[in-house]
Amino acid sequence: MKVEEIVGTQEVIAQEQKYGAHNYSPLPVVLTKGEGVYLWDIEGNRYYDFLSAYSAVNQGHCHPKIIGAMTAQASRLTLTSRAFYNDRLGDAEKFVCKFFGYDKALFMNAGSEAVETAIKLARKWGYTKKGIAANTAMILAAERNFHGRTTGIISFSTDPSSTEGFGPANPGYKVIPFNDLQALETELINHPEICAFLVEPIQGEAGVLIPEEGYLKKAHELCKKYNVKLITDEIQTGIGRTGRMLAAYYDDVHADMLIVGKALSGGVMPVSAVLCDDEIMLCIKPGEHGSTFGGNPIAAAVTIASMEVMLDEKLTENAFAMGKIFRERMSALQLKRPDLISAVRGKGLLNALDIIPDEKFGSASDVCLMLMKKGLLCKATHKHTIRFSPPLVITEAQVQECCDLIENVILSI
Incomplete structure (x- = not known):
């Protein structure tokens, strides 16, 4: 049987919804390529990966x-x-x-x-x-x-x-x-x-x-x-x-x-x-x-x-150093928006923000969707927590860029 070529995000999602089990609720992005800390969707958009396949891709995509x-x-x-x-x-x-x-x-x-x-x-x-x-x-x-x-x-x-x-x-x-x-x-x-x-x-x-x-x-x-x-x-x-x-x-x-x-x-x-x-x-x-x-x-x-x-590549040491920078930036962001962020915690590059529910957007999942649209992929765990866990190959410049992105989204709410 010839497999028909599927082009377009919505078509791919529709096909999976039709033929696959509904045991996940992914963000509406269809990924096709990964390299280091980056992922690309089928439309050619590039994203920072801040999930790392639930910490499986510590060494970066396709090392x-x-x-x-x-x-x-x-x-x-x-x-x-x-x-x-x-x-x-x-x-x-x-x-x-x-x-x-x-x-x-x-x-x-x-x-x-x-x-x-x-x-x-x-x-x-x-x-x-x-x-x-x-x-x-x-x-x-x-x-x-x-x-x-x-x-x-x-x-x-x-x-x-x-x-x-x-x-x-x-x-x-x-x-x-x-x-x-x-x-x-x-x-x-x-x-x-x-x-x-x-x-x-x-x-x-x-x-x-x-x-x-x-x-x-x-x-x-x-x-x-x-x-x-x-x-x-x-x-x-x-x-x-x-x-x-x-x-x-x-x-x-x-x-x-x-x-x-x-x-x-x-x-x-x-x-x-x-x-x-x-x-x-x-x-x-x-x-x-x-x-x-x-x-x-x-x-x-x-x-x-x-x-x-x-x-x-001394990735364990890098995780320790980059995690410290990330939490410092997120703690500073919490001081700017204590009405939206109730906690910042983590070790290394396993970190979390607790989001206070708000009528304007709802829950942590809504924040994840906003971040996705700005080029950063992460996922909520439970209703009000966002987990941030990028590949351990991430550089300080990339961490700072991602913190800027997160800050812009949070401050825009």
Whole structure:
């Protein structure tokens, strides 16, 4: 069947609305090209990308080194499944293990797969090493968490849009308040069947919610005290996004289990991984977990190239410096419009503005639409928060230009 050429933004949107599921509500822009911090739509308009595909494109769009690694490997070998060894996976496993300081890595694809993998590992450790009675292991999670949208993960979500109409919830989870050490210790004391505490060091999807300094470190100490494993979900906050290679490093925390994804591939394909030491990883035996595409040769080659770009170009350090400039500009803007901006927060280049509802425009989504029309793409998270997370390759001149653009839009309202 010949595919008809579709030209024009509205035609493309109409086609997707007709043939695709309605599980997203994108801004009305159709993108066709990306390079560095920029995106272009099919009409030829250029935009600053201040979403980075939810922090997957930390290294910038279509980074030549990453694309080169991907295409070179694609021309040699793409997939073997894990029924056989391939000559690239071991290199990637060694690279990330040495880099992050763990004994073992288990590569998957999507971030939600890695979260499910970590849950299975934690439960298996709980039964085989901690001695928890069969089928009673419990995992703690934090309120307003976002770890994915599989039926297992939404069983501990507190977001109605993720849970309503998708029950029944799976058992084995307990949700506690985020940034509440007393609540954590109470559960650890009362429930010896807890095997793990799964937490985001910064809750990105919830609106870039940052816990008190030292929270994660003290949480880890409590987990050690009660023989529970700390699992940090750094799928969005990791790989330099917050101005540290991992957000947990702000608290000097080396989690028992680390989940990474998104920017692990520079945004060119789905790659995720769970890292932990032998005590946990070797609890799972052959046949008990796997993925056809997990750890494929292209993913392995891309992972190494993506991480090398982070190091060679000092993108973590750049994220720290550029984030400081961005927040200073946004804080100054808040002083000019306290009636419109109620909060500015973030770390590195993961930042948020809280917008006060106004009859003239409505919500944060309306501000995002105004910014889009001026050449900057971002997305609201929840009703009144705008998340700003450009690629980490952004320069100071570009940050200043984007701050000028945001300021002009805010002051025009």
